[in-house]
Amino acid sequence: MFLDIEHLTMRFGGVVAVNDVTMSVKPGEIHGLIGPNGSGKTTIFNVVSGYYKPTSGKVSLEGKTVSGLPAYQITANGFARTFQNLRLFKSMTVLNNVLVGMGHHSRTSIWDEILNPRAIQREEKAFTDKAMELLRLLDVEEYARERATSLPYGHQRRVEIARALATNPKIVLLDEPAAGLNEAETDQLRQILLKIRDSGVTIFLVEHDMRLVMGSCDVVSVLDYGKKIAEGDTKTISADPVVIEAYLGKEEEL
Amino acid sequence: MSMNIVSIFLQTLVGGIGIGSLYALVALGYSMIYRSMGLVNFAHGQIYMIGTYFGIIWYQGMVMGLQVPYPVAFAIGILLNAAFGLVLERIFRPLANLDLMLMLLGTIGLGYVLDNVAVITWGATGFAVQSPLPNTPIIIGGVALLPQMLLLIGVAAILMIGLNVFLARAKMGKAMRAAAQDRETASAMGIPVNGTNAMVFAIGCGLAAAAGILAAPIVYVNPSMGAAVGLKGFAAFILGGAGSIPGAIVGGLVFGVLEAISAGFISSAYVKGIAFVVMILVLMIKPAGIVGEVTIDKV
Amino acid sequence: MKNQSSIIKWIVLGVGAIVVLAFPLVAPNRYVVHIVNMCGIWVLMSMGLNLCMGYCGQINLGLGAFWAMGAYAAALLNTRFGMPIWVNMPLGMVLAGVVAALIALPMLKVKSHYLALVTIGLAETINIILVNETWLTEGPLGISGIQMPNLFGIAFDGDERYFYLVLICVVLGYLVARQILSHRIGRSFIAIRDDDAAARAMGVNVPKFQIMSNAIAGVYCGVAGVLYAHMTTYISPDIFEFKNALFVLTATLIGGMGSLVGSLVGGYGMPLVQEWLRAFRNWQLVGFGIAIMLVVLFMPGGVVGLGQKIEQAGGIRWPWARKQTEEKPKGGPNVS
Numbered sequence: 059m060f061l062d063i064e065h066l067t068m069r070f071g072g073v074v075a076v077n078d079v080t081m082s083v084k085p086g087e088i089h090g091l092i093g094p095n096g097s098g099k100t101t102i103f104n105v106v107s108g109y110y111k112p113t114s115g116k117v118s119l120e121g122k123t124v125s126g127l128p129a130y131q132i133t134a135n136g137f138a139r140t141f142q143n144l145r146l147f148k149s150m151t152v153l154n155n156v157l158v159g160m161g162h163h164s165r166t167s168i169w170d171e172i173l174n175p176r177a178i179q180r181e182e183k184a185f186t187d188k189a190m191e192l193l194r195l196l197d198v199e200e201y202a203r204e205r206a207t208s209l210p211y212g213h214q215r216r217v218e219i220a221r222a223l224a225t226n227p228k229i230v231l232l233d234e235p236a237a238g239l240n241e242a243e244t245d246q247l248r249q250i251l252l253k254i255r256d257s258g259v260t261i262f263l264v265e266h267d268m269r270l271v272m273g274s275c276d277v278v279s280v281l282d283y284g285k286k287i288a289e290g291d292t293k294t295i296s297a298d299p300v301v302i303e304a305y306l307g308k309e310e311e312l
Numbered sequence: 313m314s315m316n317i318v319s320i321f322l323q324t325l326v327g328g329i330g331i332g333s334l335y336a337l338v339a340l341g342y343s344m345i346y347r348s349m350g351l352v353n354f355a356h357g358q359i360y361m362i363g364t365y366f367g368i369i370w371y372q373g374m375v376m377g378l379q380v381p382y383p384v385a386f387a388i389g390i391l392l393n394a395a396f397g398l399v400l401e402r403i404f405r406p407l408a409n410l411d412l413m414l415m416l417l418g419t420i421g422l423g424y425v426l427d428n429v430a431v432i433t434w435g436a437t438g439f440a441v442q443s444p445l446p447n448t449p450i451i452i453g454g455v456a457l458l459p460q461m462l463l464l465i466g467v468a469a470i471l472m473i474g475l476n477v478f479l480a481r482a483k484m485g486k487a488m489r490a491a492a493q494d495r496e497t498a499s500a501m502g503i504p505v506n507g508t509n510a511m512v513f514a515i516g517c518g519l520a521a522a523a524g525i526l527a528a529p530i531v532y533v534n535p536s537m538g539a540a541v542g543l544k545g546f547a548a549f550i551l552g553g554a555g556s557i558p559g560a561i562v563g564g565l566v567f568g569v570l571e572a573i574s575a576g577f578i579s580s581a582y583v584k585g586i587a588f589v590v591m592i593l594v595l596m597i598k599p600a601g602i603v604g605e606v607t608i609d610k611v
Numbered sequence: 612m613k614n615q616s617s618i619i620k621w622i623v624l625g626v627g628a629i630v631v632l633a634f635p636l637v638a639p640n641r642y643v644v645h646i647v648n649m650c651g652i653w654v655l656m657s658m659g660l661n662l663c664m665g666y667c668g669q670i671n672l673g674l675g676a677f678w679a680m681g682a683y684a685a686a687l688l689n690t691r692f693g694m695p696i697w698v699n700m701p702l703g704m705v706l707a708g709v710v711a712a713l714i715a716l717p718m719l720k721v722k723s724h725y726l727a728l729v730t731i732g733l734a735e736t737i738n739i740i741l742v743n744e745t746w747l748t749e750g751p752l753g754i755s756g757i758q759m760p761n762l763f764g765i766a767f768d769g770d771e772r773y774f775y776l777v778l779i780c781v782v783l784g785y786l787v788a789r790q791i792l793s794h795r796i797g798r799s800f801i802a803i804r805d806d807d808a809a810a811r812a813m814g815v816n817v818p819k820f821q822i823m824s825n826a827i828a829g830v831y832c833g834v835a836g837v838l839y840a841h842m843t844t845y846i847s848p849d850i851f852e853f854k855n856a857l858f859v860l861t862a863t864l865i866g867g868m869g870s871l872v873g874s875l876v877g878g879y880g881m882p883l884v885q886e887w888l889r890a891f892r893n894w895q896l897v898g899f900g901i902a903i904m905l906v907v908l909f910m911p912g913g914v915v916g917l918g919q920k921i922e923q924a925g926g927i928r929w930p931w932a933r934k935q936t937e938e939k940p941k942g943g944p945n946v947s
Contacts, residue, residue, distance in 0.1 A: 107812055133814035145809040147802050149869075158802045161795045162814035168823065171790045178794055185795075225814050352727075406908055416727060417864050418907035420857060424900030432894070543731070550728050585739045588732035595729070596717050 059121055060085045060260065061106075061229055066115035066125075068101050068284075075101040077284035078115070083229065083277075088251060088261045090271045090292075093281035094305055099264045100142060102281075103231050106262075107139045108132035119228065134162055136228035140218045140235060142264075146206045152217050153202040156189040159224030192220040195257075196250060212243040219250065229260040236267040248274050272296065280304070319454035324576040325569060330461045330530075332568020333468035337523035338545030339552065339560035340475065341516035347555040348512040351407060351415055355423035356520060357542015359400075361535060362426055363393035363521025365434060368441055368528050374434075382444035389525045390518045397517030401510045423542075430535040438534020464526040471522055472561055475515070479557065544571075544587075551591050553601030562603055567591075631778070635771035644770040646886060647879075648842060651777035652835045654878030655784050657863045658871060659831025662788055665869035666797065667824035668804030672856055673714060673730035676737040677829040679851035680707040681836025683741070686754040686846050696760035696841050703837040704830045711829025715822045734853050741848035753847025757840050773842050780834055788871055791827075800824055804869075865906050867915030876914050 061083040068076035076098040083089040091099050104110050106117050108129030117125040124132050138159070147155050164185075170177050193199040196216040201209055206217055215235060222230050232251075236244045244267060251274045255261055265271050271278060271292070278295045280288040282304040288295060295301055338360055345353050353359070367389020373379035380388070400422070407418050445459035524537075531537060544567060552563025567587060574586040594602065638644050656674055663669050681703035688694035688702065714733055718726055741748050748754065759768040760776065767773050791797055799820050802810040811817050840846050858881075866877020889895060910917050 109808065109812075129808075129811035130814050130816050133812060139812050141809065141812075145806050147805040147809065149801060149805055150798070154798055154801075157795070158798050158810070158815065159813045161799055162816070164795050166795070168791065168796055171794065171796070172787060175790070178790075182794055221813060403904075411911070414864075414907045414911050417861065418904050420861070421900040421903030421907065424903065425897050426900075428894070428896040428900070432897075543735075547728060547732070582739060582743070585736040588729075588736055592717070592729055592732065595721055 060119065061262065062118050063102070063106065064116050064118070066102065066105060066117065067113050068098070068105055068110060069113040075284055076105070079281070079284070079286050081279050081286060081289065083260060083262050085228075085260050086255065086258070087276045088255050088263065088274050090275035090278040091262065091264045091281065092266070092268075092271055092278060093287075096283075097281040098284040099281055100233060101284075103139065103233055103264055106132075107137055107231055130162070133225055133227075137231065138222035138225045138227035138229075139231040140215075140222050140233055142233040142237060144211075144214055144218060146214060146218055146221070148207050150206055151203050152193065152198060152206045152209070153186070153189055155206045155217055156192055156221045156224045157185055159221040160185045160189060160226075162225065189220075189224060192223050193217075195223075195253060196220045197246075211238050212240075212246075215239065215247075216250070219254075223254065223259065227259060229262055230254065232261060232263045232265075234264055234266060236265055236270045239267075241269075244270050316454070320576070322453070322455045324572045326455060326457060326461070327576075328569030328572030329565060330465055330568070331572060332565035333465050334523050334527050334541070334564070335545050335548045335568050336561045336564025337468055337471065337519045338541060339548035339564045340472070340557065341520045342546060342549035343552075343555055343557055343560040344512045344516040344519075346549070347557075348509045349401075349404070351404060352419070352546075352554075353404075353516075354416055354419040354542070354546070355426060356419075356516075356545060357538035357540070358423045358426035358430075359393065359396070359517050359538075360520040360524050360541055360545070361538030362396065362430060363389055363517060364524025364528055364533060364537070365430060366392040366396075367521055367525040368533055369434075371444075371525075372439070372441065386522070386525050389521045393521035394514040394518040397514040398510050400517070401513035405509075423538075427535055427538070434535065436535060438532050438537070441528040441533055443529035458530070460526075460529045464530070467522070467526055471519060475519075476557065547587065547591055551594060551601055553603040556601065556603045559601055559603035563601065566602065635774045638771075641770050644774055646882060648770060648773055648777045650879045650882050651781045652839050652842075653859055653862060653882060654781055654874055655835040655838070656832050656859045657866070657874035657878045658784055658788050659828035659835075660859060660863050661868060661871060661874045662791070662800070662831070663824040663828035665863065665867075665873070666792065666804060667800035667820065668807075669715070669821055669824050670726040671711070671715075671730050671825055671828055672727055672853070672860065673711070673734045673737075674828070674832050674856040674859055675734040675851040675853055677707040677711050677832035678836040678839070678855075679737060679741060679848075680710055680829075681833030682840040682846045682851070683748060683754070683836075684833075685837040685840040686757050687747070689757050689840070690754055695758075695762075696837065697762060699841075700834065700837050704833040707833025707836065708826045708830040711832075712822050712826040715825035719818050719821055731853060734851075734856060738848055738852060741851065748848070751848060753845055755845040757844045757846070759844065760841050770842075777838060777842075780838060784831060784834065785871065785875070792871065796820070796823070861903055863913075865903070865913050867913030870913070870915040873913050873915040880914070 059082075063079060063081050066076055066079045067074065079098070079102065091102065093099055101110070105112050105125065108124070108127060108131070112125050115125070116123050119136055122135065124135050124137070127135070147158065150158070164181060166174070166177055166181050190199060190202065193202055196219055198209070198213050198216050198220065201213065201217075206214065209217065215238075219230075219232070219235065222232075235251075236247055239247060248270055251261060251263075251270075263271070263275065275292055278290065278292055279286055280295060280298075280301050287304060288298050288301050290298070338356065341356050341359070342353065345351055345356070367385045369375050370378065370380045370388050371382055371385035403422075404418065407415050443458075443460040445463060447458075449456035449458050450462070451457070524541075545564070548563035548567040549560055550563070551567060552559030552561070570587050570590055571583055574583045578586060598604075634647070635644050638647075656678060659677075660671070660674060663671050684703040684706050685696070685699035688699050689696075694702075714730065718729055721729065742751050744750070759766070759773070761767065762776075765772070767776050792800070799810070799815045802813065802815055803817055803820055807817060839850075859878075862877035862881040863874055864877070865881060866875070867873020885895070885899070906913065912919065
């Protein structure tokens, strides 16, 4: 029992984006979620990360129900995410972006800023050290003091991942991390995913890039029109006729 | 003449509808401009004031001694203000869809300019305007109705209906709605978005002038008449739902009636306060306004 | 090289400090000092506004109300109970801060232009209360006879002496703000401004910080109010009208919204400009209005933003620039 999505349905007006989906992610897994455009993948992410309240069904992490909690509390419960279209904080440096992620661990308050600057300094140093470590893990340490949005696209993606990891999550949701990356960068991303997994963080991944999915996922769930149509390891999935049909039916390439 | 509670209430109601029609016309201006350009024009109150002057000066014989009949002055005022609107649209084009703060300040700057240009041109003390209609109230069912008030309500209603018909039927009107919904697609389909915006701005300003000229015989005309009405029109615009045309009308009327009732039955000092409190309550319950807002920003 | 620029910095700071401290002695007349004191008060309000609106992105135009809270608290406590400034100050701060927080509370989910309206409405309502509840506030006649402070045995009577009191408050205000902005809270504010949803996803308790930033704005305005009351010894409701909140807003924008230094520039710069323009009477305000429009259309980052643009375009570094500026003045296209 780790991340459990039970009978999740998400309706927007008349449109059913997610239709009674049940799935589980096991700890230490790299779990992929794929499906043609419009199949509901990002919607599921948005529900799990707290952006939407589910129309029905529930999401729980290690037995604790998280669906319906405000997004920032969900993060406190062990979730982190990245965004499909990169949402770094535009006016901040790389380092500060990552530091924001660390903020919710803080033990200082606004009064400490005036009354106990020593504690603040200590915390800043601890946070900064940890943040730099994460940047090192993702190979973007040298850009720490640069404005985050001035970096090349592939590096910005890594900064976003570092920022997500800074929240010290049990599971990180990556929303199309390979979007916009070239082959070499995608390979590097694969290595990063493995590194993350090895550090003890579970990965839940929405992706279109099949190379990345096949090359890194342990388990893959497939969605089509909001319903789960298949689930299994990468070999099983790529041979599954139902899956192939769903993709070919939309004239997409597997 | 016996004034029982019902006729007092009705009297207040009519007064509220009257002033509410005024607010509605002003709120419509805000809504139209907001819908098309994503711009909240905080100087709209001043535009209302300038529009009033544009028309009334002809009626008062302040322009080279010429004195024109009220309906003619009405038309001139609207046209002049609409033309002014075209100019303003051009100036504000870069502000549209920007930061709210910048928009706020840019239009506030304009407000300062208009306020003071009006004072310089026409003097800070205003004047009272004679109604073109007789001043004796018409009494219906115990309620005394000023003819000018009836004129205000009547013409305002005609304008509002006319606007709705225009937007629904006429080609230009439909183009405006398309441009408001999705600028890029509209542009791709050959709709001249900038031209359409200009027309919308012009209509918004024209409506404000109409409101002011109709109200002039009832309220006192002076350069500071814009500030209060501008703020209340803005409140009505928000109350009804930002960007919504029916919302502006509903918001304006509701706000007017609210004000009349608080002035009549509660306390005239706290009128503004009560109106605002009610509005805040409405917004808390239904953040998009009574009718619901029409957003143009895409998340 | 590094040591050299460090030394230059300290020398400049030292000279600057001496100039500032000696100001009242070298100023041409008392009126000038009075103006500068008023500027200090505007600066405090501007810093509060900047923290809330510039850095955290929370629109709050109710400044006049919070300022009034501080001023009336001080005025009433002093004239009715003889309370000295060092009692009035914390009380005024708390009152203004609490009111600001309470206003922010129901408005968390409300969109920006509504916020603008609501906060304006609040300020107007408070104004009405001030005018009408004469049993409390003496109404439109105002409260007079507020004593100038007497701290540690030094009588701060007269503009020249009051200058130092204002100066201390401004300096403290700046340092505290700087402190808040350099650490976690500041980062959270900016994150919320830059991308509310992403901030939430990163665990930032957005509602808490929204309220906090509003409360801080309230506190700064409260300080300004207390200082004002004790300085001018007379307050009345019309001083706290929306017009003045607008003035602070404009000053902040022209100085640089989203930059603490912008508050200093705007606060000290604008009133001086305004005084200079006073000779033009009605045309002054027209010029003012046009100036605002020009700034908004062409210089949205304010003076500070302009300075940064010049830096980036010309590849120069202003001698006072810090190593890495990350506070970008909000507004307009990304200054890149």
